[in-house]
Amino acid sequence: MKRRTYLRSAGVGAAALLAGCSAEPTGTDTQTATDGSTDTQTGTTTGTTEGTPTLRVGTYASFIDAPSTSPGAWVKEQFESEHDANLEWFAPEGGIDYFLQRRNQGVTVDTDLFAGLTPENMVRADDNLQSGESLFDAVNTDNIANADHLIEDYQFDPQGRALPMGASYISLVYNQNMLDERGVGAPQSFEDLVSDDYSDALLIPNPQNSETGLEFLFWTINEYGEDGYLDYWQRLLDNGARILEGWGAAYGAYSEGEAPAVVSYSTDQVFADQSGADMAEHQIGFLNGEGYAYLEAMARFSGTDKPELAESFISFMLRPEIQAEIAQRNVALPAVDNADLPQKFDDLTPEPETVVSFDYDRLSGNVDTWLDEWSRQVASQ
Amino acid sequence: MTATRERFESVALPLAAVGTVLLLTVLFYYPVGRVLSEAVWRDSGLTAEPLAEVLTDPFFFGVVAQAFEDPSILWTAIEPHTFRLSVPFVDAAIALNYPFPDYRLGLFGFTAYQAFLSTLASVALGLPGAYVLARFEFPGRKTIRSLTAVPFVMPSIMVAIGFIATFGRNGVVNDVLLALGLPRIELLYTLPIIVLAHAFYDAPLVARVTATAWEGVDASTAETARSLGASPRRAFVDVVLPQLLPAILTGALLTFIFSFMSFAIVLALGGLSLATVEVWVYHRVNQLDYATASSLATLEMLFSLLLTYAYLRYEARQRAESASRPAPRKRLFGALNLDRLAVWGYVVVVLVVFVTPMASMILESITGPNGLTLDYYRFLVTRQAEAAEFQIKPLTAVQNSLLYGVASLAIAVPMGVLLAIVSTRDVPGSKLVDTLSMAPFAVSGVVVGLGLLQGLVFGTELLGYRITVTGAVAVVAAHAVGAYPFVTRNVAPLLATIDRSVVESARTLGASRFRVLLDIELPQVFAGVVAGAAFAFAISIGEFDSTVILASGSSAYTMPVAIERFLGRRLGPATAMGCVLLAVTAASFVVIDRLGDGRGM
Numbered sequence: 001m002k003r004r005t006y007l008r009s010a011g012v013g014a015a016a017l018l019a020g021c022s023a024e025p026t027g028t029d030t031q032t033a034t035d036g037s038t039d040t041q042t043g044t045t046t047g048t049t050e051g052t053p054t055l056r057v058g059t060y061a062s063f064i065d066a067p068s069t070s071p072g073a074w075v076k077e078q079f080e081s082e083h084d085a086n087l088e089w090f091a092p093e094g095g096i097d098y099f100l101q102r103r104n105q106g107v108t109v110d111t112d113l114f115a116g117l118t119p120e121n122m123v124r125a126d127d128n129l130q131s132g133e134s135l136f137d138a139v140n141t142d143n144i145a146n147a148d149h150l151i152e153d154y155q156f157d158p159q160g161r162a163l164p165m166g167a168s169y170i171s172l173v174y175n176q177n178m179l180d181e182r183g184v185g186a187p188q189s190f191e192d193l194v195s196d197d198y199s200d201a202l203l204i205p206n207p208q209n210s211e212t213g214l215e216f217l218f219w220t221i222n223e224y225g226e227d228g229y230l231d232y233w234q235r236l237l238d239n240g241a242r243i244l245e246g247w248g249a250a251y252g253a254y255s256e257g258e259a260p261a262v263v264s265y266s267t268d269q270v271f272a273d274q275s276g277a278d279m280a281e282h283q284i285g286f287l288n289g290e291g292y293a294y295l296e297a298m299a300r301f302s303g304t305d306k307p308e309l310a311e312s313f314i315s316f317m318l319r320p321e322i323q324a325e326i327a328q329r330n331v332a333l334p335a336v337d338n339a340d341l342p343q344k345f346d347d348l349t350p351e352p353e354t355v356v357s358f359d360y361d362r363l364s365g366n367v368d369t370w371l372d373e374w375s376r377q378v379a380s381q
Numbered sequence: 382m383t384a385t386r387e388r389f390e391s392v393a394l395p396l397a398a399v400g401t402v403l404l405l406t407v408l409f410y411y412p413v414g415r416v417l418s419e420a421v422w423r424d425s426g427l428t429a430e431p432l433a434e435v436l437t438d439p440f441f442f443g444v445v446a447q448a449f450e451d452p453s454i455l456w457t458a459i460e461p462h463t464f465r466l467s468v469p470f471v472d473a474a475i476a477l478n479y480p481f482p483d484y485r486l487g488l489f490g491f492t493a494y495q496a497f498l499s500t501l502a503s504v505a506l507g508l509p510g511a512y513v514l515a516r517f518e519f520p521g522r523k524t525i526r527s528l529t530a531v532p533f534v535m536p537s538i539m540v541a542i543g544f545i546a547t548f549g550r551n552g553v554v555n556d557v558l559l560a561l562g563l564p565r566i567e568l569l570y571t572l573p574i575i576v577l578a579h580a581f582y583d584a585p586l587v588a589r590v591t592a593t594a595w596e597g598v599d600a601s602t603a604e605t606a607r608s609l610g611a612s613p614r615r616a617f618v619d620v621v622l623p624q625l626l627p628a629i630l631t632g633a634l635l636t637f638i639f640s641f642m643s644f645a646i647v648l649a650l651g652g653l654s655l656a657t658v659e660v661w662v663y664h665r666v667n668q669l670d671y672a673t674a675s676s677l678a679t680l681e682m683l684f685s686l687l688l689t690y691a692y693l694r695y696e697a698r699q700r701a702e703s704a705s706r707p708a709p710r711k712r713l714f715g716a717l718n719l720d721r722l723a724v725w726g727y728v729v730v731v732l733v734v735f736v737t738p739m740a741s742m743i744l745e746s747i748t749g750p751n752g753l754t755l756d757y758y759r760f761l762v763t764r765q766a767e768a769a770e771f772q773i774k775p776l777t778a779v780q781n782s783l784l785y786g787v788a789s790l791a792i793a794v795p796m797g798v799l800l801a802i803v804s805t806r807d808v809p810g811s812k813l814v815d816t817l818s819m820a821p822f823a824v825s826g827v828v829v830g831l832g833l834l835q836g837l838v839f840g841t842e843l844l845g846y847r848i849t850v851t852g853a854v855a856v857v858a859a860h861a862v863g864a865y866p867f868v869t870r871n872v873a874p875l876l877a878t879i880d881r882s883v884v885e886s887a888r889t890l891g892a893s894r895f896r897v898l899l900d901i902e903l904p905q906v907f908a909g910v911v912a913g914a915a916f917a918f919a920i921s922i923g924e925f926d927s928t929v930i931l932a933s934g935s936s937a938y939t940m941p942v943a944i945e946r947f948l949g950r951r952l953g954p955a956t957a958m959g960c961v962l963l964a965v966t967a968a969s970f971v972v973i974d975r976l977g978d979g980r981g982m
Binding site for chain 1: 541542660663749773839845847848852948951954955
């Protein structure tokens with residue numbers, strides 16, 4: 001790495017620039033970069049010179065590199081100190097689709113497991129797999145310590161491939177100061193959101209680009225059914241709700257005071273507390289007393305040559321004290337019931353009376369249809 | 382020595398041509414072709430089905446698709462409309478009834494409509510800027526001219542934040558209106574704000590291109606007209622404007638194509654209800670429905686290329702004279718006359734539309750929940766010092782951006798000039814080559830990204846090897862491919878004005894084609910080369926779609942990638958990085974222009 005930096009700054013960029021090209025013989029699982037490049041992005045999982053195996057774990061970017069806090073570095077350090085292994089994080093643009101596309105194109109996945117898989121990710125991977133075996137394989141929970149403490153509500157895969165890693169709740173985040181100006185209280189129900197009191201009041205991340213928005217869409221389907229959700233969305237739009245690019249655009253506009261409420265997460269106050277923000281601007285609203293569970297799981301890629309090491313990683317991640325630490329660093333709820341969290345964290349992460357979530361079977365074969373119908377209706381305005 | 386030089390000169394152009402073709406094939410035509418082929422290729426056979434499905438779907442093509450089914454819609458949809466003109470302050474209104482077709486636009490229709498409005502707005506905002514830059518003298522003129530490229534590199538999320546802070550409910554504009562006792566305006570999530578955001582990006586482009594042409598207008602032409610008794614307005618309309626028109630239309634064409642392909646800014650400021658075709662391309666790609674995505678992208682591309690072709694036919698008929706003596710500049714500061722008053726009025730508009738959004742972004746980067754703070758810049762410093770290897774370091778992003786910018790400029794300028802030479806030759810098909818050279822602007826960024834992912838990152842099997850191309854080299858090459866059309870578009874019109882007899886005599890006297898280019902042609906079109914180079918650099922610095930895919934998992938990331946990564950619940954870290962980008966690019970543009978000026982004629 002040092003050498004590359006030197007070359008670059010010395011202005012002979014060409015040599016370093018070429019490091020990204022490689023030609024690998026096909027038809028074999030072992031990979032050798034013929035130009036001797038040491039670049040990591042081509043996904044060499046064959047390990048390092050000392051014979052220490054490398055576990056390559058796919059995840060989403062904010063798990064390893066968020067501007068606030070992220071557990072990635074801590075997890076790597078802990079895991080490596082306990083195991084004779086290297087942990088390599090890999091957060092490709094496009095998330096799980098990246099791996100699915102590789103598999104469909106007949107290219108090796110080169111990654112051992114994925115951390116941060118949602119139910120709809122898994123359904124999509126199965127529904128869109130063009131041929132061959134599932135992208136993931138089942139994990140024997142007998143080999144996973146603490147597996148019997150996994151929270152039942154958070155399990156979503158009937159085939160036992162995905163093991164929950166954490167959760168949070170999709171909820172409203174609202175600004176009480178702005179609602180006070182209107183002389184109204186917190187919205188309590190889905191129907192409140194289509195009433196005059198809350199006109200031009202809600203910002204929603206686009207379900208086409210955002211898991212947050214997509215799960216909010218599922219939540220409305222749970223409330224109004226497949227026959228009624230489009231009608232509800234029409235009323236929502238007529239009442240001035242806005243569907244913005246993604247979670248970042250919606251939350252950003254909310255922060256600027258464009259609307260008194262945004263669809264986001266029930267863990268919002270933890271961040272607000274960290275930055276010393278006015279808590280009145282970070283109130284959590286559960287509609288009808290419900291919260292839609294945003295679930296994240298770990299799943300092992302089929303085809304990994306390190307199935308045991310991958311299981312050790314899953315075991316490690318589910319240990320109560322690791323779960324507690326990850327929960328705080330990732331600002332999410334633990335997936336096991338025996339993780340001890342500080343009282344303050346509990347106070348800042350309210351939980352809904354009723355947990356709503358669609359499991360694998362409810363989503364399977366439906367997500368594309370729901371989203372397409374919805375998209376056409378909204379964009380035909 | 383001379384022999385070596387001569388040999389080099391004789392092979393330089395053919396070599397550059399081979400290199401250009403190779404680069405375009407590997408980084409553009411192959412990856413894009415493999416995705417777009419999904420529109421016409423199914424189960425190893427040609428099919429028209431995906432394209433036909435899109436073309437006959439009223440959701441995409443509105444009334445045109447409806448008319449396929451039932452042509453009577455064309456006349457039954459004409460409804461009586463009422464035009465109501467309310468008279469202010471009194472409770473009276475004039476109503477006018479007239480029939481007007483109530484046609485459904487469809488996604489394509491709406492996209493073209495908003496692009497058309499954006500083009501009008503960009504030209505309206507850009508032309509006065511060109512006038513000021515080309516005809517006035519004031520301290521800092523050259524610096525301001527250099528800075529016109531800055532809006533072009535701003536990531537959409539930064540522009541969205543700046544626009545919300547300026548035109549939002551609690552934005553600067555509304556604060557001023559309320560303070561003056563005027564009613565609040567609601568611009569966000571409407572068509573006008575999207576049009577304005579597109580003008581933010583593209584009006585400076587129109588201004589820059591037009592100003593370059595304006596500076597080249599020979600003063601004697603207008604003076605002759607005046608001496609023959611024409612009024613100043615008449616002289617302008619009849620003599621100056623025709624010489625500017627090709628440049629204005631170049632800017633308009635680029636604006637239209639960019640606005641037509643617009644995506645992120647539309648969703649961030651307008652919302653999904655104002656979706657464009659590109660929003661749908663992204664949506665279908667996300668759903669792994671490549672057939673529909675490719676069909677939409679193919680139609681987008683054909684539309685853009687047809688426009689380009691029509692424009693190039695027009696451009697070819699123009700024969701602007703190169704200037705021997707530009708008109709003297711007027712002083713901006715001085716007794717207030719109508720001319721200067723108009724300019725100052727324009728300055729106010731510029732302050733609102735361009736300066737306030739960027740100033741708001743800077744303010745955002747130093748404002749915390751409890752007032753002014755440098756926390757977000759401290760965050761950047763801490764991240765630089767403590768980031769793990771898999772995290773993004775701000776300074777690495779800056780270094781990469783600058784390195785890639787310079788490297789892509791070094792590739793894009795020769796490529797662009799080469800294609801400009803080919804396209805200005807009087808041979809059959811040269812206009813077609815010219816049109817195709819614009820393809821990187823005409824193809825959906827989403828499709829280019831997908832093609833690069835599948836064709837280069839995942840790799841392609843060739844002779845038993847899987848060839849992958851990722852990291853820095855791929856990023857630079859992709860940037861160069863995305864940037865060279867700017868060079869071509871800036872250079873080609875100027876190249877066409879060069880007297881061919883001079884070139885031919887030099888060739889007869891034994892000069893190599895390369896020597897002629899270097900000694901005769903380039904010096905005359907240098908202003909265009911510099912303008913093209915500045916925008917090529919801007920494209921490289923601002924590029925996000927391809928970069929994020931090619932740099933994924935490596936340390937080849939750039940400033941826009943870092944901004945995206947630093948976006949969280951607080952806007953601070955991302956806006957601080959945005960301000961770093963702003964400062965770095967502004968400085969770069971000034972340097973590029975100074976270097977260009979130093980070498981100019």
